[in-house]
Amino acid sequence: MGAAMRRIQAGNVLSAFGLGFTVPYLYVYVAQVRDLGASTAGVVLAVFAMAALAVLPFTGRAIDRRGPLPVLVGAALLAAVGAVGMGLAGSVPAVVLAAALLGAGTAVMQPALATMIVWCSSTSTRTRAFAMQFFLQNLGLGIGGLIGGQLVDESRPGSFLLLFSIEAAMFLVLAGIAGTVTMPRTPSITDPRPAAEGGMRALLGHRAMVQLCVLGFVLFFACYGQFESGLAAYGTEAAGIEPSTLGIALAANTAVIVAAQFLVLRFVERRRRTRVIAGVGLIWAVAWLFAGYAGLGHGSQAMATAAFITTYGLFGLGEAMLSPTVAPMVADLAPESMVGQYNSAFALVKQLALAVGPAVGGPMGAALHGPYIVTFVLFSLGITVLALRLGRKLTPAQDHPYLVARSRVVAQHKPDQRVAV
Known part of the structure; x- marks a missing residue:
């Protein structure tokens, strides 16, 4: 750095x-x-x-x-x-x-x-x-x-x-x-889209960014919006989890993120971003199935507690895969003169999901245990579908920058194959 x-x-x-x-x-x-x-x-x-x-x-x-x-x-x-x-x-x-x-x-x-x-x-x-x-x-x-x-x-x-x-x-x-930070450069306006009338109008006219915002809302709604509301209520009501165990589960989530972040980084950056996000949707669907077992599986309390903590751990693995994927994608989609507006729009989507998530998930997690699990398994699978659809709208540089950068390096260092006569 x-x-x-x-x-x-x-x-x-x-x-x-x-x-x-x-x-x-x-x-x-x-x-x-x-x-x-x-x-x-x-x-x-x-x-x-x-x-x-x-x-x-x-x-x-x-x-x-x-x-x-x-x-x-x-x-x-x-x-x-x-x-x-x-x-x-x-x-x-x-x-x-x-x-x-x-x-x-x-x-x-x-x-x-x-x-x-x-x-x-x-x-x-x-x-x-x-x-x-x-x-x-x-x-x-x-x-x-x-x-x-x-x-x-x-x-x-x-x-x-x-x-x-x-x-x-x-x-x-x-x-x-x-x-004390001296910014290395000031972005120059090189993209014709910033000239569109109204920054928000230009953003809403960018279909790939709109699709990414929809995907972001589902991501934050199905994960972060449930941590301290619906999932906590479900754990205590359906699975009989002690309140102190919620703290252990959150600690497990953080521990997985800290331990896995750089282990998964090389794997993530060498693959298409949208496919990584699609994989996160599948991982989170499995996480919700573990939560379903904890509350609806009629196993021992020890097994229910282990399954519930595993749910938070799997969420942490997905978060570690998302962090080097989603935020850079927002930046790469933005015209250079609208990076702040694109970042703010995505932050707004996140806040909306964090506001709606507890309002919907809290009552469901406390009272509608089966429907709660089914709903969020479907939302997780929806992440996979939305990510794959977004991949069709992105350029190779936006979806797989590592491969593009590597191709440029190979092209620049390609040996001269001419044979002297």
Whole structure:
């Protein structure tokens, strides 16, 4: 990695480290520690998501006009203010306002960081750059959550103030590191599509990107949108999983991602991206079948627990395969002057899936156990179908950049086969 990329990745892992301190405990903090009730905690979580949905439609154009660097710094400062406000908030209006600032800031950071990675990488290095980002994010979240769990004490509100203060400090560190980054180049407008009237109109007219967004919604809806809602409810209600086991399952998910990320990278980058995504759909279908066995298989409790943890592990394997695949594809589909808008549009799709997923999966996982499993097995198989259909819309450079780059290298170094007479 170049100096700019190293600093971007360092800021990325530190901000994830800060988020890990507070994300697992936000509901408990609002409902119990501040004694504002479960309904207020639900509103806070909803505001956190809605703030992201409110700002993302405007983020991409700001990134493309001003550059990702000032947008990232502003978002990090906004998130830091929200984190401090959350730690000090003692009333409903204060905690809701803090949640809005924190949600908006963290949402804007995602496409800004992604665009900086695109600017600091080439088509041949982008796959590994995004794999590294995903690896470091999970590592930071896991370590932050582990340390935060040792510091938190529900009987001492001051311990939560410490957690939110550490989170704010990490956001300030991210802003400071980002401020020292010298971007290697400024994208030039070389594609005729940016001249189309209206950035969003041009994006919606790009059929391959629209198909990728649909695929992305199904991906996030069928996986991330179920982790802490539908799948957790299903595990406790249908499979009899202890709440503490949910933490073990999430730890298994993170462990598989950290262990498998670079093991699968060479396999992934040498194959067509859409076929890798199609394979993820099949892996996740098997994961949901394991979950079905855990809750509906009538085996022993030990077998049900092992099957449920395996479900989370298989999800982690799929995530490790997606990280070097989906985000680079978004970048390679984007015209050079619209990278920020494409990244923001895909982040918006992710947020929509994360908002809809719990609303649909939560009630189904708690009460409709059989239909819940069948529904998400079908959604996983739908990922495979959508990925294969998307592959027909992509150029070889977009779907299999490794092969294209290798072909160019071979062409450049092809020996002269003329024979002297």
